[in-house]
Amino acid sequence: MHRPFTRAWADALREAINSDATYKSAAAKWTWPVALVLEADPALGYEEPVAVELALDRGTCHAATLVAPAAITAPFTLRAAYPVWKQIVTGSLDAVTAVTMGQVKFTGALTTLLLHVNAAKALVGAARLVPTAFPDEAT
Amino acid sequence: MPLTRDQAASKYFQLYANSKRLAWDPASVDVRADIAQWSRIKAEHGDIDATTQLLQLIALFHAGEESVTTTLAPYVGAAARTNAGLDVEMFLASQLYEEAKHFEFFDRYVKEVVGPDAAGMDRFLPGPPQQVLIDDLAEVSERLRREDDPVLLRATFVEAITHYMGVVEAMLARTGYRGAHEALTLRGWLPGLQEGFRLIRRDEGRHVAFGIHFIADACARDESMRAIVQRTFERHLPNVLGTVASFVYPHPLVDVEQLQGYAIGAYQQFMAAAGLADDAAAAQALVLELDESV
Numbered sequence A: 001m002h003r004p005f006t007r008a009w010a011d012a013l014r015e016a017i018n019s020d021a022t023y024k025s026a027a028a029k030w031t032w033p034v035a036l037v038l039e040a041d042p043a044l045g046y047e048e049p050v051a052v053e054l055a056l057d058r059g060t061c062h063a064a065t066l067v068a069p070a071a072i073t074a075p076f077t078l079r080a081a082y083p084v085w086k087q088i089v090t091g092s093l094d095a096v097t098a099v100t101m102g103q104v105k106f107t108g109a110l111t112t113l114l115l116h117v118n119a120a121k122a123l124v125g126a127a128r129l130v131p132t133a134f135p136d137e138a139t
Numbered sequence B: 001m002p003l004t005r006d007q008a009a010s011k012y013f014q015l016y017a018n019s020k021r022l023a024w025d026p027a028s029v030d031v032r033a034d035i036a037q038w039s040r041i042k043a044e045h046g047d048i049d050a051t052t053q054l055l056q057l058i059a060l061f062h063a064g065e066e067s068v069t070t071t072l073a074p075y076v077g078a079a080a081r082t083n084a085g086l087d088v089e090m091f092l093a094s095q096l097y098e099e100a101k102h103f104e105f106f107d108r109y110v111k112e113v114v115g116p117d118a119a120g121m122d123r124f125l126p127g128p129p130q131q132v133l134i135d136d137l138a139e140v141s142e143r144l145r146r147e148d149d150p151v152l153l154r155a156t157f158v159e160a161i162t163h164y165m166g167v168v169e170a171m172l173a174r175t176g177y178r179g180a181h182e183a184l185t186l187r188g189w190l191p192g193l194q195e196g197f198r199l200i201r202r203d204e205g206r207h208v209a210f211g212i213h214f215i216a217d218a219c220a221r222d223e224s225m226r227a228i229v230q231r232t233f234e235r236h237l238p239n240v241l242g243t244v245a246s247f248v249y250p251h252p253l254v255d256v257e258q259l260q261g262y263a264i265g266a267y268q269q270f271m272a273a274a275g276l277a278d279d280a281a282a283a284q285a286l287v288l289e290l291d292e293s294v
């Protein structure tokens, strides 16, 4: 079980993406790095905002790196507060809907993201496979 | 000068011909049953603000049809000044006439059916709808009217067509018909309004088909036009999604998340049908839908 937005969680996410056949086919045309940013949430132990940068290319994740948001170089960034990410990862909130309704702050070419909605949904699907220890839940 | 053989057989001329064949009169749509039903919906579904939600839909179409009526004339002029062809000019003239009729329908509906409840319906406009449907469309139309550099005029024409026929008609209006279908048709509400939407949607199918062909032709002639189409969608997509998101209510008549999904699908279909995105299934879906209406 991994705490979200940690080194170990990022590694597990990369492995989950790379072993997910659904992602592989849905993202066959997605060729850009993506950064996921978690807003600071001191009550849950996230003193600063933190980002995981995913080097995605045609269905494969070549690297998942934990970085400070200022160091992000990916052309696509999805930024949200902890409760929103949790809802997305646990499947109660659709990631693309969250972008279109403004719960997730998106930077990058929306035209590109919207042409690859299935790749985005499959990425979230892979994230659901990561064994995750949610810090707001009693252990 | 007679139409050339190519012009008389073109997609643009065919759409123009269909416009004549499928002409209708907004004054003849029977809205009498709607008058009594409006009051009944207001009384029986006041707890969920049903008539407020319907009024928002009507207000956006009313303002939107007025906006597209007042901004299209420079497109006809630009078609002439870019030598786009008499077939293109004839089609755009038919569209201008149709947009005027669509505005007439909603204006009549507001006066005859909505009546005093229409007071203050402008409150639904500020923000994304005002921007994408009215202000930005007026701005690009005015730029189109004034542009006299031939190279810039061609580029502005592609931008203006993308905004009008792509962003407003293919994405927003089609999403609006979907919303109307869910709010009205599935409940059996307001048959006169349903009939108006049916006739308008059929016209709009031609307008969208025109936009797809125009953009595909322009991009086939000049690859650099693709970036203009892309940029125009990029600029307006947030306001399209913001307009759809403004239909969130505690007890919504339509599922806004589904509607957002529909709007995204409409964008994918338009890009694919214009040859700007590689998605044969999406292109096919739109072509089939438009074939029903043209």
Ligand SMILES: [Fe+2]
Pocket: B065, B068, B098, B099, B102, B200, B204
């Ligand atoms: Fe119209």
Ligand SMILES: [Fe+2]
Pocket: B068, B099, B169, B203, B204, B207
């Ligand atoms: Fe139209």
